[in-house]
Amino acid sequence: xxxxxxxxxxxxxxxxxxxxxxxxxxxxxxxxxxxxxxxxxxxxxxxxxxxxxxxxxxxxxxxxxxxxxxxxxxxxxxxxxxxxxxxxxxxxxxxxxxxxxxxxxxxxxxxxxxxxxxxxxxxxxxxxxxxxxxxxxxxxxxxxxxxxxxxxxxxxxxxxxxxxxxxxxxxxxxxxxxxxxxxxxxxxxxxxxxxxxxxxxxxxxxxxxxxxxxxxxxxxxxxxxxxxxxxxxxxxxxxx
Amino acid sequence: xxxxxxxxxxxxxxxxxxxxxxxxxxxxxxxxxxxxxxxxxxxxxxxxxxxxxxxxxxxxxxxxxxxxxxxxxxxxxxxxxxxxxxxxxxxxxxxxxxxxxxxxxxxxxxxxxxxxxxxxxxxxxxxxxxxxxxxxxxxxxxxxxxxxxxxxxxxxxxxxxxxxxxxxxxxxxxxxxxxxxxxxxxxxxxxxxxxxxxxxxxxxxxxxxxxxxxxxxxxxxxxxxxxxxxxxxxxxxxxx
DNA sequence: TGCCGGACTTGCGCGAGCGCAAATCACCTC
DNA sequence: GAGGTGATTTGCGCTCGCGCAAGTCCGGCA
Numbered sequence: 001x002x003x004x005x006x007x008x009x010x011x012x013x014x015x016x017x018x019x020x021x022x023x024x025x026x027x028x029x030x031x032x033x034x035x036x037x038x039x040x041x042x043x044x045x046x047x048x049x050x051x052x053x054x055x056x057x058x059x060x061x062x063x064x065x066x067x068x069x070x071x072x073x074x075x076x077x078x079x080x081x082x083x084x085x086x087x088x089x090x091x092x093x094x095x096x097x098x099x100x101x102x103x104x105x106x107x108x109x110x111x112x113x114x115x116x117x118x119x120x121x122x123x124x125x126x127x128x129x130x131x132x133x134x135x136x137x138x139x140x141x142x143x144x145x146x147x148x149x150x151x152x153x154x155x156x157x158x159x160x161x162x163x164x165x166x167x168x169x170x171x172x173x174x175x176x177x178x179x180x181x182x183x184x185x186x187x188x189x190x191x192x193x194x195x196x197x198x199x200x201x202x203x204x205x206x207x208x209x210x211x212x213x214x215x216x217x218x219x220x221x222x223x224x225x226x227x228x229x230x231x232x233x234x235x236x237x238x239x240x
Numbered sequence: 241x242x243x244x245x246x247x248x249x250x251x252x253x254x255x256x257x258x259x260x261x262x263x264x265x266x267x268x269x270x271x272x273x274x275x276x277x278x279x280x281x282x283x284x285x286x287x288x289x290x291x292x293x294x295x296x297x298x299x300x301x302x303x304x305x306x307x308x309x310x311x312x313x314x315x316x317x318x319x320x321x322x323x324x325x326x327x328x329x330x331x332x333x334x335x336x337x338x339x340x341x342x343x344x345x346x347x348x349x350x351x352x353x354x355x356x357x358x359x360x361x362x363x364x365x366x367x368x369x370x371x372x373x374x375x376x377x378x379x380x381x382x383x384x385x386x387x388x389x390x391x392x393x394x395x396x397x398x399x400x401x402x403x404x405x406x407x408x409x410x411x412x413x414x415x416x417x418x419x420x421x422x423x424x425x426x427x428x429x430x431x432x433x434x435x436x437x438x439x440x441x442x443x444x445x446x447x448x449x450x451x452x453x454x455x456x457x458x459x460x461x462x463x464x465x466x467x468x469x470x471x472x473x474x475x476x477x478x479x480x
Numbered sequence: 481t482g483c484c485g486g487a488c489t490t491g492c493g494c495g496a497g498c499g500c501a502a503a504t505c506a507c508c509t510c
Numbered sequence: 511g512a513g514g515t516g517a518t519t520t521g522c523g524c525t526c527g528c529g530c531a532a533g534t535c536c537g538g539c540a
Contacts, residue, residue, distance in 0.1 A: 057373055061462050063381030067373045082359070083366040088373060118358040119322070125365040126323040132372035133297055133307045133328060139379035140423030141303030144497065175518065183380030188497060190518060206506090207517095222301050384527065415488065428527055430488060446536095 006047045006100075007124050008075040009117065016114050023106040027099045035077070035091035035099055042080035042087050044101040048072050051097025052159070052171040056180070057089040066181040068128070069094070069171055071159045075124060081107065082121075094172050142221075144184040148192050149221035151182035152202065156211045165203060166212040173209055246287045246340075247364050248315040249357065256354050263346040267339045275317070275331035275339055282320035282327050284341040288312050291337025292399070292411040296420070297329040306421040308368070309334070309411055311399045315364060321347065322361075335412050382461075384424040388432050389461035391422035392442065396451045405443060406452040413449055 003009050003017045003024075012020075026049070029035060035046065038058060048070050055076060058064040067089050070076045080087055081104050102110075111117045131154075138150050152169070160167040179189035193209075196202050201217055203210045211217060243249050243257045243264075252260075266289070269275060275286065278298060288310050295316060298304040307329050310316045320327055321344050342350075351357045371394075378390050392409070400407040419429035433449075436442050441457055443450045451457060 057377045059377060059381060059462070061381075063377070065377040065380040067376060079362075079366040079369060082362045083370070085366075085370065088370050115355050115358065118355065118362060122319075122322045122358060122361050122365065125362065125369060126319040126325075129319060129365060129369050129372065130323070130325065130328050132369065132376060135376055136307060136372060136379065136423075137297045137299055137303070137305040139376065140305040140420070141299060141301075180380070183376075185498060186518085187499080187520085191497095191520075194519070222299070425528060426488085427490085427529080431490075431527090434489070 006073055006075065008045070008047055008078070008120055010120055012114055012116060016110065020102070020110060023102055023110075025101045027101070029093040029097045029099060031093060031095055033093045035093065036087055038087055038090040040087050042077065042085070042104075044103055045075065045078040045081060045107045046091075047075045047100045049098035049100045052094040053097060053099075054092050054094050054171075054177065055089045056092060064180060065183065066177060069155065069159065069181070071170065075121075078107075078121070079125065094177075139183045143223070144182070144188050145192055146221050146223050147182040148178060148184060148189060149217045151178065152209065152211065153214065153217055153221055155181075155209075156214070160211070163210065166210045167214065168208060168210040170208075172207040174207065178209075245313055246315065247313055248285070248287055248318070248360055250360055252354055252356060256350065260342065260350060263342055263350075265341045267341070269333040269337045269339060271333060271335055273333045275333065276327055278327055278330045280327050282317065282325070282344075284343055285315065285318040285321060285347045286331075286339055286341045287315045289338035289340050292334040293337060293339075294332050294334050294411075294417065295329045296332060304420060305423065306417060309395065309399065309421070311410065315361075318347075318361075319365065334417075379423045383463075384422070384428050385432055386461050386463050387422040387424065388418060388429060389457045391418065392449065392451065393454065393457055393461055395421075396449075396454070400451070403450065406450045407454065408448060408450040410448075412447040414447065418449075 003020055004012060009017065009020060025044075029051070035053065038056075050072050052072075053070040053076065054066050055068045055070065056064050057067045068076075070091075077087060077091060079085075107117075138147055142150065155169050155171065155173075156167045159170045161170055162168075175190045175193065176186050178193065179186045182189065193202070193204065196217075197204060199216075201211075201213045201220075203212055243260055244252060249257065249260060265284075269291070275293065278296075290312050292312075293310040293316065294306050295308045295310065296304050297307045308316075310331075317327060317331060319325075347357075378387055382390065395409050395411065395413075396407045399410045401410055402408075415430045415433065416426050418433065419426045422429065433442070433444065436457075437444060439456075441451075441453045441460075443452055
């Protein structure tokens with residue numbers, strides 16, 4: 001993989017990429033291996049060369065949620081380097097993955113030399129922040145079914161590839177993953193996905209989901225959140 | 241207000257602050273006035289001089305959630321300048337507020353001259369991203385009551401001031417605000433807050449909440465989310 | 481001082497979706 | 511191919527908390 005394909009190092013001169021390659025550490029992780037643990041001090045900047053990673057945050061009470069999925073080219077675990085915080089979540093490899101990383105000192109040195117890296121970081125964080133804000137709204141205002149549809153669509157848009165049968169999500173997803181990503185339970189996620197498979201909205205085989213009817217899912221995702229009741233029709237009627 | 245009190249312009253040389261002051265626009269907004277609207281193109285970088293602002297995101301279906309509260313010193317509405325997106329949310333003044341702002345061109349020029357501004361932006365975004373991730377986990381794994389407690393505690397920590405009667409939240413909050421910030425309904429928020437007032441966990445007068453028993457609220461906030469049922473006691477027993 | 485509109489409270493009914501449990505299925509190892 | 515581990519499915523009961531609606535409180539304005 002060319003380093004300029006990483007979002008972190010976009011539009012840098014060749015000399016910079018060469019130096020970065022020299023300072024780079026490459027590691028391989030097997031399925032379900034842990035790249036770093038929540039609570040550890042942050043020491044390196046990570047980027048994903050190949051595979052996929054899920055970032056899981058666990059609360060004091062044991063409840064955990066998938067904060068984000070990382071796909072090839074994305075940076076992760078890097079923000080706490082700038083805010084002197086500890087790592088706020090744990091990174092699991094969803095599948096066999098190749099992880100690239102740089103030491104904090106090397107990264108800071110490169111940012112001093114090439115401020116464009118800092119601007120890349122801002123752009124990445126900005127997009128992610130917008131994404132998380134949308135998820136907050138989603139979780140706060142939508143019902144379980146809509147949230148699941150929204151989560152699937154978001155993943156399909158960001159990590160999907162168009163195939164003959166529809167848009168395939170390039171991340172191996174268990175039912176439990178879908179549940180923890182959309183803020184519902186394993187059972188509800190299972191029931192819902194199974195129903196959608198039956199209806200032909202999507203297909204799943206060996207841990208991979210494929211969106212077959214994007215518009216159908218979008219309709220469910222935007223189903224007016226907390227008011228899907230017949231009794232509310234009178235209000236929805238005069239709004240148009 | 242000294243400009244170096246703004247999180248965006250921390251630790252800049254006096255010369256930089258002087259230039260920034262020259263390029264600054266100052267506006268006053270009355271209660272419930274709109275600073276900018278969701279969907280508008282981003283043209284300026286904002287910071288709050290005094291007062292408080294709520295950032296509200298509305299979905300296509302009409303459901304809206306409070307994404308964030310802004311207090312004096314914080315920047316807002318600035319990220320889309322870097323990602324070339326439109327503004328993802330609307331900013332309402334919670335009370336009379338003084339808003340400072342800079343044009344995109346001026347901001348970019350200053351960042352070129354003083355890269356420390358870019359690092360400040362990264363630090364701010366990093367903290368906010370961590371905050372939003374925690375909220376996502378909260379919304380996904382906690383019950384309404386715990387979410388409300390968590391929301392109140394978060395606001396008290398970030399925008400609170402210690403007083404004789406407890407820690408007072410420096411933002412005027414309606415019940416509806418609490419509801420939209422914690423992902424529940426006006427009714428549940430009202431009931432819950434009223435109950436807590438009766439128990440003495442918190443107090444409210446003329447739109448301002450005061451946390452009287454932080455540990456009590458924290459206990460509710462961390463009440464193991466989806467399993468507060470008697471039937472689960474057998475499990476909770478051998479953990480604690 | 482009296483009027484008015486918006487915010488807050490509260491009783492009621494109910495259904496979405498959670499926790500539980502048990503059966504089934506897919507996949508990996510040996 | 512056999513055994514085992516973990517993922518998935520699915521029926522059941524039950525509660526949380528939402529929608530509704532009516533009443534109350536409070537602050538602003540004339």
